[in-house]
Amino acid sequence: MxxxxxxxxxxxxxxxxxxxxxPSGPARAAVAVFPTFMNTTPGVEAKARALAAAGCAALIGxxxxxxxxxxxxxxxxAMTALRADPRAMRVRLRATLEALEGLAPGVPVIxxxxxxxxxxxxxxxxxxxxxxxxxxxxxxxxxxxxxAAPIKPRLLVCHGDADSLVPRADVTAFWEEMDxxxxxxxFLSFARVEHGFTNPLDAMGEPNPAYDATADRQSWAALMxxxxxxxxxx
Amino acid sequence: MxxxxxxxxxxxxxxxxxxxxxPSGPARAAVAVFPTFMNTTPGVEAKARALAAAGCAALIGxxxxxxxxxxxxxxxxAMTALRADPRAMRVRLRATLEALEGLAPGVPVIxxxxxxxxxxxxxxxxxxxxxxxxxxxxxxxxxxxxxAAPIKPRLLVCHGDADSLVPRADVTAFWEEMDxxxxxxxFLSFARVEHGFTNPLDAMGEPNPAYDATADRQSWAALMxxxxxxxxxx
Numbered sequence: 001m002x003x004x005x006x007x008x009x010x011x012x013x014x015x016x017x018x019x020x021x022x023p024s025g026p027a028r029a030a031v032a033v034f035p036t037f038m039n040t041t042p043g044v045e046a047k048a049r050a051l052a053a054a055g056c057a058a059l060i061g062x063x064x065x066x067x068x069x070x071x072x073x074x075x076x077x078a079m080t081a082l083r084a085d086p087r088a089m090r091v092r093l094r095a096t097l098e099a100l101e102g103l104a105p106g107v108p109v110i111x112x113x114x115x116x117x118x119x120x121x122x123x124x125x126x127x128x129x130x131x132x133x134x135x136x137x138x139x140x141x142x143x144x145x146x147x148a149a150p151i152k153p154r155l156l157v158c159h160g161d162a163d164s165l166v167p168r169a170d171v172t173a174f175w176e177e178m179d180x181x182x183x184x185x186x187f188l189s190f191a192r193v194e195h196g197f198t199n200p201l202d203a204m205g206e207p208n209p210a211y212d213a214t215a216d217r218q219s220w221a222a223l224m225x226x227x228x229x230x231x232x233x234x
Numbered sequence: 235m236x237x238x239x240x241x242x243x244x245x246x247x248x249x250x251x252x253x254x255x256x257p258s259g260p261a262r263a264a265v266a267v268f269p270t271f272m273n274t275t276p277g278v279e280a281k282a283r284a285l286a287a288a289g290c291a292a293l294i295g296x297x298x299x300x301x302x303x304x305x306x307x308x309x310x311x312a313m314t315a316l317r318a319d320p321r322a323m324r325v326r327l328r329a330t331l332e333a334l335e336g337l338a339p340g341v342p343v344i345x346x347x348x349x350x351x352x353x354x355x356x357x358x359x360x361x362x363x364x365x366x367x368x369x370x371x372x373x374x375x376x377x378x379x380x381x382a383a384p385i386k387p388r389l390l391v392c393h394g395d396a397d398s399l400v401p402r403a404d405v406t407a408f409w410e411e412m413d414x415x416x417x418x419x420x421f422l423s424f425a426r427v428e429h430g431f432t433n434p435l436d437a438m439g440e441p442n443p444a445y446d447a448t449a450d451r452q453s454w455a456a457l458m459x460x461x462x463x464x465x466x467x468x
Binding site for chain 1: 389395402406409412413416417418419420421422423424425426448451452455456459460463
């Protein structure tokens, strides 16, 4: 397993650090991987490596910069600060897309994310960002800035129906928001599955009781199926 | 492409005719394939052959027996008669499961269906039938006899969000019905996709405007992913 490559980029004056997994051959797609509110973790790095194994260049984005959190409390505070200004947050997220496009030019661009990262890819879509596919895994579906213009990427939302952070009212409101702008979405919901179902380990590196092997496997397969559509293997 | 094998079976005094697609080697699973209200069609036969190619014995069930319809009007009348007695309908459906189990014993049993057939596999699950996986493709989700006992199969529901026969209220009611009995469901919904999205041809053999290649492909992949879980390839 090769080490991830450290990538320095920036959002204005804020230095950011991304982690890049490269495929063994030419990339079929460039994938921005937005982590959880803990920023990058071994679980997210495993997903980036899986994308590289599938022929994609995968860049794990940095939400926070030098003030990156070291524990759950500081991560929660950092996330709260980031979300407090939704427009600034979108600028921060776009910096990762731009860095990615410089690293793997000329191939379809995809953004995926987990928890806060799932919300992030939907925020990019709502912001009008031009890319091929956005995939959210246990992401928050509500937004302070509902989509007002056409959504460019196709959307895949993989959701644990028992996610305490995303009640069913948020699900139907999301459908209505997306339909109002004609978005092309696939929604995959898993009964009795909770927030964070893709992570075998929790934010502290302990076994995650919300991990669900089936939901993890089937949601990842759904992503691979759509990557095959927007960026066919060469 | 080998011919399907004609299988004679019965529901009490009603003679039924199934069509069996066999895999080239030993079957990994036995799959009952419930067709649309038109009974078997070339589109459904293609799905049975795809299951055989994936290592499953696939038996297309017969809803109607000797009174099988020859046009849409008579098919609609036959479906209406079948659905008029929900308990008798369930007995009819169980006859196909039983015939299948005799043809391919000792392997996990799966039931899939399209339109009326999608409703059929959910009705079998609601009736307490003991099998491994039920998969509905653009099936009706409402029922005259809501589930009252635990659901034995895992459930995969593949749904076109724009299906005029299945409003969103039916979707959320289905989730509530299934959760009340602790069912293990995966729900896959496709934006702007209409009823009958898996069929390239309509009931009259003409191109089907509701056909959606992406929804067809991704819903089938979801089925294959779950078959891999309940009946791993040997």
